[in-house]
Amino acid sequence: MKSIVTVAVLTLALGTSARSQELSAKLDAPTARRFAALALACVQKEYPNKIAHVLNSSDDVKAPQALTPAFYGCYDWHSSVHGHWLLARLVREFPNAPFASDASAALKANLTPAHIAGEVAYLNAPGRESFERPYGLAWLLQLSAELRETQTPDAALLSSAMKPLEAAVVAQIKAWLPKLVYPIREGEHAQTAFAFGLILDYSRGTDPALAAMVSAKINEFYLKDRDCPINYEPSGQDFLSPCIAEADVMRRVLAPAEFAAWLTKFLPRIPTDNSGKWLPVGIVLDKMDGKLAHLDGLNLSRAWMLEGVASGLPSGDRRIRALMAAADTHAASGLAAVTGDHYAGGHWLGSFATYLTTRRGIGRSARSPVPASSSHVGVTAAARPSLIGIWRVLHFCNVDSAGVETNPFGDAPNGVFVYAPTGQLSLHAMRTPPTPPFAAGDDAPTDAERRVMLDGYFGYFGTYTITSDSTVIHHVAGGTIPSYIGTEQHRHYRIRAGGLNAPDTLSIGGDYSALRCRKLVRVG
Numbered sequence: 001m002k003s004i005v006t007v008a009v010l011t012l013a014l015g016t017s018a019r020s021q022e023l024s025a026k027l028d029a030p031t032a033r034r035f036a037a038l039a040l041a042c043v044q045k046e047y048p049n050k051i052a053h054v055l056n057s058s059d060d061v062k063a064p065q066a067l068t069p070a071f072y073g074c075y076d077w078h079s080s081v082h083g084h085w086l087l088a089r090l091v092r093e094f095p096n097a098p099f100a101s102d103a104s105a106a107l108k109a110n111l112t113p114a115h116i117a118g119e120v121a122y123l124n125a126p127g128r129e130s131f132e133r134p135y136g137l138a139w140l141l142q143l144s145a146e147l148r149e150t151q152t153p154d155a156a157l158l159s160s161a162m163k164p165l166e167a168a169v170v171a172q173i174k175a176w177l178p179k180l181v182y183p184i185r186e187g188e189h190a191q192t193a194f195a196f197g198l199i200l201d202y203s204r205g206t207d208p209a210l211a212a213m214v215s216a217k218i219n220e221f222y223l224k225d226r227d228c229p230i231n232y233e234p235s236g237q238d239f240l241s242p243c244i245a246e247a248d249v250m251r252r253v254l255a256p257a258e259f260a261a262w263l264t265k266f267l268p269r270i271p272t273d274n275s276g277k278w279l280p281v282g283i284v285l286d287k288m289d290g291k292l293a294h295l296d297g298l299n300l301s302r303a304w305m306l307e308g309v310a311s312g313l314p315s316g317d318r319r320i321r322a323l324m325a326a327a328d329t330h331a332a333s334g335l336a337a338v339t340g341d342h343y344a345g346g347h348w349l350g351s352f353a354t355y356l357t358t359r360r361g362i363g364r365s366a367r368s369p370v371p372a373s374s375s376h377v378g379v380t381a382a383a384r385p386s387l388i389g390i391w392r393v394l395h396f397c398n399v400d401s402a403g404v405e406t407n408p409f410g411d412a413p414n415g416v417f418v419y420a421p422t423g424q425l426s427l428h429a430m431r432t433p434p435t436p437p438f439a440a441g442d443d444a445p446t447d448a449e450r451r452v453m454l455d456g457y458f459g460y461f462g463t464y465t466i467t468s469d470s471t472v473i474h475h476v477a478g479g480t481i482p483s484y485i486g487t488e489q490h491r492h493y494r495i496r497a498g499g500l501n502a503p504d505t506l507s508i509g510g511d512y513s514a515l516r517c518r519k520l521v522r523v524g
Contacts, residue, residue, distance in 0.1 A: 026470070026492045026509070027357035029097050032090050036099040038340050038350035039083040042074040043106055048343070050076045054127040068122050070115040070165075075347045078136030078189065082351040084110065085143040088158075089354055092150045093471075104154055113161045120168050133176060134195035137169045141202035142360075148206075170210060173199060177213050183221035185246075187238030187298070192221065193245040194301070200252055201361060215253050222246050226265045234282050239297035239352075241305065243267065248305040248361075251312025259312045263319075272318035276325035279306075281333040290344035297345075299334030300352040303327045304361060311362050315497060331356060359470065387466060387493060390524035391417045391506050396429045396458075409456065416523070417508075425464040425474055431456035460484055470494060472508075 027035075049064045049072070065072040071080035087103040094100060123131060132140075144166040147159040184192045196214050203210040228243035247266060251259045263270070271278050279302070282295030306327035310320045338353045340346035355361070393415035398406050407413075408431070415429030435456045438445040445453065460479025466472050474489040493508040504522050 026494065026507075027093065027354070028492060029094055029490065031357070032094050032097060032354075033099045034340075035338070035350040035354050036087060036090050036103050038338070038346050039074070039086045040099075040102055040106055041340070042343075042347045043080060043083045043087070043110060045073045048075060052077070052131065054125075054131075056126055069118040070110050070112075071119065075343070078132055078139055079348040079351070081136055081143055082139040082348070085139060085146055086351045086354045088143060088146040088150065088155070089358055089360065092146065092155075093358055095152070107158055108154070111158050111161050116161050116165050119165050123165070123168050123172070129172065129176075133172065134192060134199070135189035137173060138195040138198035138202075140169050141166065142198050145202045145206070170207060174210060174213060177217055180217065185242045187233070187235050187240050187242055188294070191240050191242065191245060192217075193242070193249045194240050197245070197249040197252060197361065200249070218249055218253050222250055223262070227268065228266050230267060230269075230279070234295060234298055237291040237294045238282070239294040239301060241298065241302050244302055244305045244309065248308040251309055254312070256312060256314040260314055260317055263309070263313070270319045271322045274321045274325055276322065276327070276329040278322060279326040279330075281330050284337070287337070288342045288344055293337075293342070293345045293349075296334055296337035297349055297352050299330040299337070300349065300356050303331035303334060304356040304359075306330065307359070308361055387472060387495065387506070388419045388421055389522050391419075392521050392523045393417065393429050394521055409458075415459075417506075419464060419472075423463050423465075424461075426459075426461045427474075427479075428457075428459040430458070454480065 046063065046065050051064055051067065053060070053067065055061065060067075068077055068080075071077050071084070074080040074083045084107060087107055090097075091100045091103050091107075122128070144159065144162050147155045147162060150159075180192070184190045196218055200211060200214045200218070203214060225246065228246065230241075230243040233241055233243060243266075247263060250262060250266075254262055269278070282298045282302075284293055284295045287293050287296070304327075306323050310323040310327070313320055313323075334349075334356070335353055337345060338349045340350075393413050396407065396409050396413045396415070398408055409415075409429055410432050412432045413429050414432050414434070416426075417428075418424070418426040420426075435453045438449050440446075458480055460474070460476050460481065462477035462479075463475045464472055465475065470492055472491050472493055474491060476484045476487055476489055478485055491508050493506060496505045506522065
């Protein structure tokens, strides 16, 4: 059993099924290592390189690393920027993982004060006012935010080194926004809705003036929009959805009830069933064609945006199920494409996969009414239910290395997971119907009976440490799996808040691929 990753699905026994408002996709350490490897393979890889470069004289004819000495790898500037963001994000999420030292070393090597000074000089040169605007600039601010929020000595040094470039980018955006008369509604880099979301997430709590400017533009451009033609999507080389990106940014500035009303007018045909068929995934026939491979990124960005839209709705909104069903199908398709087999996708898809699976943009919805004309828009993340409590097992599955799912305890397992307020942990799951009594009595099982008993029960106890709102460490003191005893078992979890008559639900598992098994409930 130790070679198979287990997921328990638990549910709070209140008699009504809870809504699904988070993706099945979740990031574990092995998958994080694979994503980090994609970025590490390219952040210092200068060629091939596609530069968007204005030459002011023959002196500007230089190699990419000479032009932009920090962000010269990963084929283009913006991919290099979010490749660095990927590394910073994964070091923050998995600080003790083996890849973390290599990721930190790459960040320190590239984000030096001298290199950043070169980036500032390049950005501020004449004729470069529109350089990487808005997409690359928005990702640069996300990188700055990630380093600032990590709050470790290494991250603090990197954040300090980044400040001159961060300030230059903010200045360019503030100069641009008042002159921008119309939104840009395409499905590639110039799209304003996606960039505005990243910029707003950066600026809240950091730069109130920028937050106010972006929020005002969001309301100006999108508040009165109606009937977005989502059936026209996607275009042949989209990696962002014009319609869903707009909805995802609007949930950041509208309170849930207001957002629900706006969404009804903007995307009136979102169904209320449990199917994702209303929004088919993008199809890529040639993954070596960089433009066509954009559609793999579209599936990833749609997944996180659909989850974002769902997170901005009131808890009882009937559209949430269809939104999350579509998000799950898009996530599955997009994540399957993050292989690194072809540099056309390998140099950037890992960043999108990391943004999706670490839920970077979730929890950044507006949760209280904010007037459209407000000069300062604040944000308070929705209160998250606590992992602490008693959870009853609903579903318990194993997924082997080939991705085959089995239910070792049957379709209706019995069991309970306890996360005590004192920090004690006790996890149990067993087969239904239970193991038959031993023929010769409890003290005299045969080898075959003992095997049936062990196969029909799983459990361990110890203590736990919650390390984030999505990760917990189980410190195992004893249990049925000898190799677990005395170890730390890292688990990802996800809680879906219930409504008035619906239970909270919990999904928990150690392996990324196994989280498709998730379904969970609380009894105390």
